[in-house]
Amino acid sequence: MNFHVLTLFPEMILQGLDTSIIGRAMAKNIITLEAVNIRDYTTNKHKKVDDYPYGGGAGMLMQAQPVYDAWKAVVEKINAGKGKKPRVIYLTPQGKTFRQSMAREFAEEENLIFLCGHYEGIDERVLEEIVTDYVSIGDYVLTGGELPTMVMIDAISRMVPGVLSNKESGESESFSNYLLEYPQYSRPEIWHEKRVPEVLLSGDHKKVEEWRLEQSLERTRKARSDLYEKWVEENQDYFIKKAKKEARQRKKEQKKKAASEKNTCIL
Ligand code: SAM
Numbered sequence: 590m591n592f593h594v595l596t597l598f599p600e601m602i603l604q605g606l607d608t609s610i611i612g613r614a615m616a617k618n619i620i621t622l623e624a625v626n627i628r629d630y631t632t633n634k635h636k637k638v639d640d641y642p643y644g645g646g647a648g649m650l651m652q653a654q655p656v657y658d659a660w661k662a663v664v665e666k667i668n669a670g671k672g673k674k675p676r677v678i679y680l681t682p683q684g685k686t687f688r689q690s691m692a693r694e695f696a697e698e699e700n701l702i703f704l705c706g707h708y709e710g711i712d713e714r715v716l717e718e719i720v721t722d723y724v725s726i727g728d729y730v731l732t733g734g735e736l737p738t739m740v741m742i743d744a745i746s747r748m749v750p751g752v753l754s755n756k757e758s759g760e761s762e763s764f765s766n767y768l769l770e771y772p773q774y775s776r777p778e779i780w781h782e783k784r785v786p787e788v789l790l791s792g793d794h795k796k797v798e799e800w801r802l803e804q805s806l807e808r809t810r811k812a813r814s815d816l817y818e819k820w821v822e823e824n825q826d827y828f829i830k831k832a833k834k835e836a837r838q839r840k841k842e843q844k845k846k847a848a849s850e851k852n853t854c855i856l
Contacts, residue, residue: 590619590620590621590696590698590699590700590701590745590746590749591620591621591622591623591667591699591700591701592620592621592622592623592701592703592742592745593623593625593663593667593675593700593701593702593703594622594623594624594625594702594703594705594735594738594742595625595627595656595659595660595663595702595703595704595705596624596625596626596627596703596705596733596734596735596738597626597627597628597638597651597705597707597733598705598707598733598735599624599625599626600624601735602622602624602705602735602738602739603622603624605735605736605739606622606739606742606743610746610747610752610753611742611743611746611752614746614749614751614752617751619749619751619752620746620749620752622742623663625659625662625663626659627651627655627656627659628655629659630654630655630656630658630659630662631652631654631655632654632655632658633655637652638651638652638655639651639652639707639708640652642709646709647709648708648709649708649709650708650709650710650711650712651706651707651708651710651711651712652712653711653712653714653715654715656704656711656712656715656719657715657718657719660677660702660704660715660719663702664702667700675698675699675700675701675702676695676698676701676702676721676722677702677703677704677719677720677721677722678695678701678702678703678704678720678721678722678723678724678741679704679706679711679716679720679722679723679724679734680703680704680705680706680724680725680726680734680737680738680741681706681710681723681724681725681734682725682728682729682730682731683723683725684722684723684724684725685722685723685724685725686724686725686726686727686728687724687725687726687727687737687740687741687744688764689744689763689764689765690764691724692741692744692745692747692748693748695741695745695748696745696746696748696749701745703734703738703741703742704719704720704734705733705734705735705737705738706733706734707732707733707734724737724741725737726740726741764816766820767809767816767817767819767820767823768802768805768806768808768809768816768817768820769805769808769809769812769813769816770805770808771800771801771802771804771805771808772804772808774786774789778790786800788800806820
């Protein structure tokens with residue numbers, strides 16, 4: 590997976606992603622990252638990349654020419670004139686909201702180009718020509734596309750095979766199947782008089798799995814009813830099985846109770 594970032598602040602991207610798991614993945618060449626300075630491609634003799642918007646209004650706009658030429662240079666380098674053009678993601682508050690499912694989908698690509706806007710954004714004409722995906726990281730406005738790009742690269746990289754040391758850890762996390770992750774505990778067993786739930790110490794993997802799913806469901810129901818409803822819609826059989834199991838358990842307990850009452854009478 591090769592990430593190419595078109596930005597006015599390349600050092601922000603390179604420094605921001607150079608540590609921990611993503612830094613390690615880069616060192617191992619599982620992912621590569623290049624930050625291309627859009628300013629290097631301006632034909633303006635003063636190295637200007639922005640200008641006033643036509644029609645007036647606040648702020649400056651990034652101009653089409655340097656953005657287009659920076660993109661063209663990257664595409665030519667990747668493709669050497671052949672193959673399909675890589676997807677170009679423009680980070681914008683006006684885009685589709687970034688989700689885990691998108692991270693998974695983008696992780697299938699070999700190359701991704703990110704375009705970071707700044708100031709009031711970018712001249713619409715160049716966006717029309719080069720952008721394939723408009724993505725927002727949430728309903729708020731940031732000063733530039735660099736932080737959203739880093740957020741996306743981090744989330745996408747985690748979905749690239751080999752980036753996480755344990756494949757499991759990417760698969761059972763929050764959002765992997767609409768559900769938020771269950772609570773987790775580490776040593777010591779008691780901390781601030783709070784005990785780790787007994788079932789997690791039982792060594793019974795089936796019970797642990799059941800408990801975790803229950804916890805995930807409860808958390809998701811409380812915090813994200815939208816996701817919970819989606820899960821319920823796709824997992825009707827879970828509730829049927831659960832109801833059957835509970836009915837069996839009730840019957841067993843009734844039988845046990847009846848037997849003990851009979852024994853008491855005989856005595
Ligand atoms: N004038 C633009 C608008 O109202 O849609 C906002 C421009 S914003 C100040 C500057 C740049 O930051 C944008 O071009 C975009 O690249 C980035 N940006 C800001 N908020 C963002 C968000 N929520 N998600 C993704 N990118 C964002």
